[in-house]
Amino acid sequence: MSELIDAVRGGRTAEVLGLLDGxxxxxxxxxxxxxxxxxxxxxxxxxxxxxxxxxxxxxxAGAACQTGAAAVASWxxxxxxxxxxxxxxxxxxxxxxxxxxxxxxxxxxxxxxxAGADVAYELVxxxxxxxxxxxxxxxxxxxxxxxxxxxTWQREGTxxxxxxxxxxxxxxxxxxxxxxxxxxxxxWVDIDGPNSFTGALAALTAEGTLDRRTMVDACVARxxxxxxxxxxxxxxxLLKTLDLTRDEELERTADWLALAxxxxxxxxxxxxxxxxxxALDGALPVRRLAEMSAAVLFRTEKKLVRxxxxxxxxxxxxxxxxxxxxxxxxxxxFGHEDSDVQERALKLIERHxxxxxxxxxxxxxxxxxxxxxxxxxxxxxxxxxAPAASRTVVHEEVLPPAPEPVRLAPAPGSAAELAEEVGAxxxxxxxxxxxxxxxxxxxxxxxQDRDSLIxxxxxxxxxxxxxxGDPGHERQYAFGGRLSSLEVVLATLLGKVRTDTLHSAVxxxxxARTCVHSPLTQAFDARVAEVAYRLATxxxxxxxxxxxxxxxxxxxxxxxARLDEYRRLGARVSAADFDQALLRxxxxxxxxxxxxxxxxxxxxxxxxxxxxxxxxxxxxxxxTYRRRTAGARLMVEFGELPELREDFGRExxxxxxxxSVYGDxxxxxxxxxxxxxxxxxxxxxxxxLVAARVLRDVSTVAVDDARGAAAVLPLLAESxxxxxxxxxxxxxxxxxxxxxxxxxxxxxxxxxxxxxxxLDISLLGADLGQLVRRGAxxxxxLAESVRTAAAxxxxxxxxxxxxxxxxxxxxxxxxxxxxxxxxxxxxxxxLLAVAAECAERSGARGELPHLARLADRRGSSRLVTQARRLxxxxxxxxxx
Numbered sequence: 001m002s003e004l005i006d007a008v009r010g011g012r013t014a015e016v017l018g019l020l021d022g023x024x025x026x027x028x029x030x031x032x033x034x035x036x037x038x039x040x041x042x043x044x045x046x047x048x049x050x051x052x053x054x055x056x057x058x059x060x061a062g063a064a065c066q067t068g069a070a071a072v073a074s075w076x077x078x079x080x081x082x083x084x085x086x087x088x089x090x091x092x093x094x095x096x097x098x099x100x101x102x103x104x105x106x107x108x109x110x111x112x113x114x115a116g117a118d119v120a121y122e123l124v125x126x127x128x129x130x131x132x133x134x135x136x137x138x139x140x141x142x143x144x145x146x147x148x149x150x151x152t153w154q155r156e157g158t159x160x161x162x163x164x165x166x167x168x169x170x171x172x173x174x175x176x177x178x179x180x181x182x183x184x185x186x187x188w189v190d191i192d193g194p195n196s197f198t199g200a201l202a203a204l205t206a207e208g209t210l211d212r213r214t215m216v217d218a219c220v221a222r223x224x225x226x227x228x229x230x231x232x233x234x235x236x237x238l239l240k241t242l243d244l245t246r247d248e249e250l251e252r253t254a255d256w257l258a259l260a261x262x263x264x265x266x267x268x269x270x271x272x273x274x275x276x277x278x279a280l281d282g283a284l285p286v287r288r289l290a291e292m293s294a295a296v297l298f299r300t301e302k303k304l305v306r307x308x309x310x311x312x313x314x315x316x317x318x319x320x321x322x323x324x325x326x327x328x329x330x331x332x333x334f335g336h337e338d339s340d341v342q343e344r345a346l347k348l349i350e351r352h353x354x355x356x357x358x359x360x361x362x363x364x365x366x367x368x369x370x371x372x373x374x375x376x377x378x379x380x381x382x383x384x385x386a387p388a389a390s391r392t393v394v395h396e397e398v399l400p401p402a403p404e405p406v407r408l409a410p411a412p413g414s415a416a417e418l419a420e421e422v423g424a425x426x427x428x429x430x431x432x433x434x435x436x437x438x439x440x441x442x443x444x445x446x447x448q449d450r451d452s453l454i455x456x457x458x459x460x461x462x463x464x465x466x467x468x469g470d471p472g473h474e475r476q477y478a479f480g481g482r483l484s485s486l487e488v489v490l491a492t493l494l495g496k497v498r499t500d501t502l503h504s505a506v507x508x509x510x511x512a513r514t515c516v517h518s519p520l521t522q523a524f525d526a527r528v529a530e531v532a533y534r535l536a537t538x539x540x541x542x543x544x545x546x547x548x549x550x551x552x553x554x555x556x557x558x559x560x561a562r563l564d565e566y567r568r569l570g571a572r573v574s575a576a577d578f579d580q581a582l583l584r585x586x587x588x589x590x591x592x593x594x595x596x597x598x599x600x601x602x603x604x605x606x607x608x609x610x611x612x613x614x615x616x617x618x619x620x621x622x623x624t625y626r627r628r629t630a631g632a633r634l635m636v637e638f639g640e641l642p643e644l645r646e647d648f649g650r651e652x653x654x655x656x657x658x659x660s661v662y663g664d665x666x667x668x669x670x671x672x673x674x675x676x677x678x679x680x681x682x683x684x685x686x687x688x689l690v691a692a693r694v695l696r697d698v699s700t701v702a703v704d705d706a707r708g709a710a711a712v713l714p715l716l717a718e719s720x721x722x723x724x725x726x727x728x729x730x731x732x733x734x735x736x737x738x739x740x741x742x743x744x745x746x747x748x749x750x751x752x753x754x755x756x757x758x759l760d761i762s763l764l765g766a767d768l769g770q771l772v773r774r775g776a777x778x779x780x781x782l783a784e785s786v787r788t789a790a791a792x793x794x795x796x797x798x799x800x801x802x803x804x805x806x807x808x809x810x811x812x813x814x815x816x817x818x819x820x821x822x823x824x825x826x827x828x829x830x831l832l833a834v835a836a837e838c839a840e841r842s843g844a845r846g847e848l849p850h851l852a853r854l855a856d857r858r859g860s861s862r863l864v865t866q867a868r869r870l871x872x873x874x875x876x877x878x879x880x
Contacts, residue, residue, distance in 0.1 A: 324360045328363050509526065622688055625726075
């Protein structure tokens, strides 16, 4: 047995085979436990040279030394040996002398393993061949077969030859149509020529090896199942290669109609072309063409809709008797979201309306009510109907309810409840409110009954890596970013951080690295460090800075009451905790501030007097600011804020430092987005200060196509304080973001600001115009964002925004623009379309600078037609 293990360990497969041949079944079974132990040993260092050398031999020996098919299948499919497997031919040689029924069982068990298990196709197919069993049709086996046959590298013959030699070809081809993602799998290797997989299947169908009707039905059924367009391309190529006859196409008319209505774009286009050919040949009843048109004209793909209108026009031109059935079908396009489509449909109806009956014309007049106003008036004249009764359009702006702050729930009352909160917070990251109440709960419970708290926390933190870590390395992870703020406090409670480490963090700060975000992180970390230090030396009874509201705001009377309780208990105030409390206390209500200031002064404590002075100083003021440019970006710089530079601790005084576009480092180690929500709760009435420090980050979603930085925008919108240049520039970049999730975050922020009456649409509109003009924001992305916002009902808001954005862009278009680069108009037509739709719905009127010149241009481009539409909407009479 030791000889076999030595040979396996050395990777000497030939020697292993010789030893196995000389062993009885009983000896092989007896050797298996040692092989299992060797596998366990190698698993501990799976990437070493010794493991790579031993695994192929180990796989062979383990398969040979087991008798059950299930056990062998489990051994061969195990993940830790998948990187360095034995050659399939060697495994087949070892297993090939067993009973055919056993081999068939093993083959089907291996075929049922997921494709990610990396069981070699050659092994399973070899077992199928040796056993003579039916071929498996599992996903893994079919995918393996497709790659084995379809990939031509280092293989003899053509794909067609290899398919023809497959004894169970019909069964595998049927499974090919039923297995998910096979189209995507072969899409990248299926090429034209003799090695085309689809060409080979078509050729085998033509020669009778495969049944033609089965192949055609399978293709169509695959389309009807639905799926991604990339998945259908291969099957569509196969269907086209099969070259259906007219009878075969007619036989499947119902299928084409279903695919034209609901298929993916490429499949629907093919179905449309088949039905169009049948219709033009008179083989498709007019009623079915009308049904098809009603469905296709409802689709969003403009190419399909335009093609359908062209088809309807051709059929009506050939046979005037079809007008009464087809014109109402064409009128379905009146409700299309794109005004160009509406106009195409109206032109078609204008051309043939004279041939329609009275009933049909009345029906078209009713349908015309869906058209945009300018086209609606034109339709009424074309259809010979009386103008609609004059009515005043009253637009009702729909904005989401302005979010209301929620009172922070009290800290959990028992150690067990608090431990549950800690577990949830560690698992999810949670929000500011959950973090603050949990932190306060830990401080309170540690002051009241530290032992019961540690006991309750034991099971919650038992599996955290730092709980069993080497205490000698705690300095590296306590404030180095490897532990979250909550974990620093937990580690302190459990004695995993030395007191001198905490004392050093309090005295010297937690980070020497500086960047534009550092003042925010240093202030936040300073409070956590001091709370942890006091837990280790002089526990606080509770936190002064726990907010009253989920936004981070602290009510002044509550802070006075907490200071009074500290005075009664004789507790020593934490300097960082009190600094944070002052930054959070609400000062915008002058009456409440004055009453609280009087009570605070009456406490006759240093903290009470300082709070009284702070409340008496009035609402928070913004520092001086100016705009700067940095490449394509527009940025904001802030000057020093004196009130934050006095009285506060060193880490908090940095918050009053100036913000410079060129003097601050923007690329830094603050890559964790979860910290950003705490920055706004740090300064809940000064969101402009936070916005200025995250502005460069948010700009990357538009300028650099980055992802995720705009997630802070809804938090900015829900925070307090003035929403000035920095907030609006952040919002502008978010609306031009590359990724949809960032654009949606910006739209949410825009609607919240609008609902709270804090959105300056002239400022935001002008910023967007400048950013588009400079190339920082692409018009097409901005169009997507404002269209999404308008779809919620905020038409007047979006029109007001674009009313200030478009003149900047139209002026460049009229005059040649900066440096003569006015040709950058891609997406501008879409912006005009959104503006026109919002103007029509909100009843906006008046002149838009430079629009008339663009609307007077000749041509039918998207840009020009939408300019005409907007110009017409703004010039309409107030009565519809």
